[in-house]
Amino acid sequence: MSELNTNQLKAAQFEGKHLLVLAGAGTGKTRTIIARAVYLISKGVDPSKIQILTFTKRAASEIVSRVKASMGEQSGKNPTGSTFHSWCNQLLYNFPNVFGTAKFTIIDEDDQVSIMKMVCGNQKEAFKKLRLKPRKLVDLYSFARNTKRNLTDTLTVKLFDDVPENELEERLAEVKPLVESILRKYEMKKRERKYLDYDDMIQVVANRLNKDPKARQIIGKKYEHLLIDEMQDTNPLQWELIRPFQQICHLFCVGDDAQSIYAFRGADFKNIHNFKKNVKDAEVFRLEENYRSTSEILDVSNWLLDKSTLNYEKRLSAVRGSGIKPKIINVPNEWEEGYFIAAKIIENFTEKDKEYNDHLILSRSQNYTRSLQAIFIEKKIPFETYGGRSFMEAAHLKDVFSAFRVVNNNLDEIAWVRFLTFWEGIGEISAAKYIQELINKEDIEECIQWLEEGSKGPFEMIETLKGIASNMDKIDKAVEAAYGTMQARLAMKYVQDWDKKRKPDFPILTLLARNYSNLSEFITECLLDNSTKINNSPTLKKSEIQENKEEDAVIISTVHSAKGLEASTCFVLNVSPKVYPSAWSLGDIEKVEEDRRVLYVALTRAKDELFITRRTSSIYAEDHVTEDGSAVPTYFLNEFPEELTDQVFYSQEKGESVDAPIANDFDFDFGMDFS
Numbered sequence: 262m263s264e265l266n267t268n269q270l271k272a273a274q275f276e277g278k279h280l281l282v283l284a285g286a287g288t289g290k291t292r293t294i295i296a297r298a299v300y301l302i303s304k305g306v307d308p309s310k311i312q313i314l315t316f317t318k319r320a321a322s323e324i325v326s327r328v329k330a331s332m333g334e335q336s337g338k339n340p341t342g343s344t345f346h347s348w349c350n351q352l353l354y355n356f357p358n359v360f361g362t363a364k365f366t367i368i369d370e371d372d373q374v375s376i377m378k379m380v381c382g383n384q385k386e387a388f389k390k391l392r393l394k395p396r397k398l399v400d401l402y403s404f405a406r407n408t409k410r411n412l413t414d415t416l417t418v419k420l421f422d423d424v425p426e427n428e429l430e431e432r433l434a435e436v437k438p439l440v441e442s443i444l445r446k447y448e449m450k451k452r453e454r455k456y457l458d459y460d461d462m463i464q465v466v467a468n469r470l471n472k473d474p475k476a477r478q479i480i481g482k483k484y485e486h487l488l489i490d491e492m493q494d495t496n497p498l499q500w501e502l503i504r505p506f507q508q509i510c511h512l513f514c515v516g517d518d519a520q521s522i523y524a525f526r527g528a529d530f531k532n533i534h535n536f537k538k539n540v541k542d543a544e545v546f547r548l549e550e551n552y553r554s555t556s557e558i559l560d561v562s563n564w565l566l567d568k569s570t571l572n573y574e575k576r577l578s579a580v581r582g583s584g585i586k587p588k589i590i591n592v593p594n595e596w597e598e599g600y601f602i603a604a605k606i607i608e609n610f611t612e613k614d615k616e617y618n619d620h621l622i623l624s625r626s627q628n629y630t631r632s633l634q635a636i637f638i639e640k641k642i643p644f645e646t647y648g649g650r651s652f653m654e655a656a657h658l659k660d661v662f663s664a665f666r667v668v669n670n671n672l673d674e675i676a677w678v679r680f681l682t683f684w685e686g687i688g689e690i691s692a693a694k695y696i697q698e699l700i701n702k703e704d705i706e707e708c709i710q711w712l713e714e715g716s717k718g719p720f721e722m723i724e725t726l727k728g729i730a731s732n733m734d735k736i737d738k739a740v741e742a743a744y745g746t747m748q749a750r751l752a753m754k755y756v757q758d759w760d761k762k763r764k765p766d767f768p769i770l771t772l773l774a775r776n777y778s779n780l781s782e783f784i785t786e787c788l789l790d791n792s793t794k795i796n797n798s799p800t801l802k803k804s805e806i807q808e809n810k811e812e813d814a815v816i817i818s819t820v821h822s823a824k825g826l827e828a829s830t831c832f833v834l835n836v837s838p839k840v841y842p843s844a845w846s847l848g849d850i851e852k853v854e855e856d857r858r859v860l861y862v863a864l865t866r867a868k869d870e871l872f873i874t875r876r877t878s879s880i881y882a883e884d885h886v887t888e889d890g891s892a893v894p895t896y897f898l899n900e901f902p903e904e905l906t907d908q909v910f911y912s913q914e915k916g917e918s919v920d921a922p923i924a925n926d927f928d929f930d931f932g933m934d935f936s
């Protein structure tokens with residue numbers, strides 16, 4: 262508490278019902294949320310009745326461990342920290358009767374697409390006329406549910422945003438019934454197979470708690486305080502989930518409207534402006550002093566926000582005072598950009614006493630960082646990437662989990678397809694025939710019996726199912742059993758990198774499994790955000806296949822995965838025209854402003870040194886003038902005031918000439934022609 266300023270302290274010790282801390286970047290929102298948890302516990306609140314909700318498991322894990330560290334000796338029980346999905350998952354498992362979810366399977370986005378493909382296959386006529394990919398249909402469905410828009414609105418916004426108004430009705434009349442029929446079939450399929458997608462998890466909990474006072478009473482006994490981070494990025498579906506908790510809990514929310522960057526998932530930062538309207542008995546506090554960055558870095562961030570047409574009422578002041586001016590590094594291409602960054606990091610590491618993890622590289626997309634990663638490997642700079650593929654997306658783990666899934670729910674058609682076709686000799690056609698039988702069986706025991714008697718499946722396949730089914734209450738044993746019988750086939754399927762990269766995942770998976778007593782929970786938690794129970798070790802954040810095990814490593818992150826991160830030196834990559842704002846956003850002021858916030862989040866991660874790189878091929882873009890004559894920015898740095906940064910034109914090729922690293926032999930040819 263002694264490390265808080267007056268306003269942070271006032272927030273942490275808030276005695277009213279609900280509070281929103283609306284504050285700028287680096288003003289100590291995370292610190293305040295931690296302090297709030299510590300304060301509540303010190304006042305006698307049972308830690309297990311405090312639930313912290315964050316956007317990533319990484320953030321949840323960090324907050325919980327900092328609360329633990331602050332409590333020192335007194336800590337016994339700890340508050341739990343989870344993402345919205347993981348939290349709903351725990352509620353569904355802990356209260357199966359309240360939510361009516363005793364037997365179900367959580368499916369991820371790939372599974373959703375697989376189901377959609379099946380549905381489209383059965384709805385050939387509608388699907389052909391539509392000319393939309395199954396993944397697009399899944400996107401539309403999810404967008405509609407997260408934003409709580411009806412189908413007409415969803416199609417208007419997502420499919421027909423460039424269709425002239427006079428044609429809109431006709432296009433809708435043509436497309437809407439087709440989409441509706443496919444989506445209805447898709448919903449039916451989910452219901453039949455007892456699948457819940459990620460959005461369903463939230464929806465199921467929200468529905469029950471909004472409608473049922475008894476359910477509220479039961480859940481109300483479990484929680485007294487919800488502490489919610491990154492409130493600006495909550496979408497209407499998540500609001501629906503939070504709503505019933507207003508009656509049974511105290512809400513303590515922190516957020517920054519200028520850091521709202523999830524509109525594509527339905528977040529609307531204006532919700533946070535209406536907090537008092539939406540939440541009865543709420544108050545709003547503000548924090549304005551930035552503790553993270555030097556004033557030169559904040560000047561750049563403040564300038565960017567000032568240029569917005571939206572009024573964020575925000576001007577951060579730097580408590581730390583003055584430091585080094587940020588630099589714009591103009592580079593001819595991504596390789597030069599990579600070499601510049603590598604050289605700077607090596608210089609900081611060897612000469613300036615900085616660690617690798619004092620460096621954070623932020624990019625709009627991991628695609629822009631491929632050359633950089635190659636250069637880091639060449640220069641032996643350890644790095645870790647955030648925002649890439651997750652643990653459960655690794656194919657070998659999906660194979661093993663397909664076995665867990667069918668044992669857990671024998672109606673799980675998608676998992677059956679993967680599990681059966683995993684084995685040599687079973688193709689999609691025979692798998693489809695098996696599945697017709699298997700999903701009509703009562704339970705997995707019956708399935709196993711049928712496979713033994715009626716199928717020509719390999720011995721290991723049936724043994725795998727038996728091994729898991731007989732260890733339902735010892736999940737680590739189930740993992741070992743499945744691995745034992747699947748190992749030979751896995752090694753054959755992934756022969757190229759099995760030993761080095763894929764095989765080492767399994768001992769860790771077994772350790773991880775020890776944290777679970779319920780197969781279903783294990784499957785879902787591993788699926789969600791690629792991790793484990795927050796408060797227990799070990800954690801398996803990523804498969805070995807992607808993981809760089811260095812502890813001290815540079816972090817290469819997408820801006821969207823960089824929420825809450827900070828580092829002494831930050832490189833914001835490729836701040837060029839058509840990237841900030843993106844070419845896709847041009848002319849659409851809302852999208853342009855979202856892109857501005859993305860850049861704002863990136864710039865405000867830096868503590869001491871900020872490097873903004875851009876491609877010299879284009880450092881200016883003409884403003885876009887809309888039909889009504891107003892100008893929409895095409896490049897945020899067009900009018901960038903020179904005095905805020907130093908500019909460098911970097912090219913390794915044209916840079917200082919240095920001697921070759923290895924000495925050549927002296928060449929005795931003096932060039933004299935004696936003929």
Ligand SMILES: Nc1ncnc2c1ncn2[C@@H]1O[C@H](COP(=O)(O)OP(=O)(O)OP(=O)(O)O)[C@@H](O)[C@H]1O
Pocket residue numbers: 264265266269284285286287288289290291292293517520551552553824825826827865
């Ligand atoms: N009262 C304080 N005294 C000293 N340092 C502080 C104080 N409050 C915050 N800080 C430091 O400022 C930095 C930013 O704090 P924090 O991460 O909590 O901010 P935030 O508002 O969550 O940031 P963002 O929204 O940009 O991620 C951290 O390094 C933190 O330790």
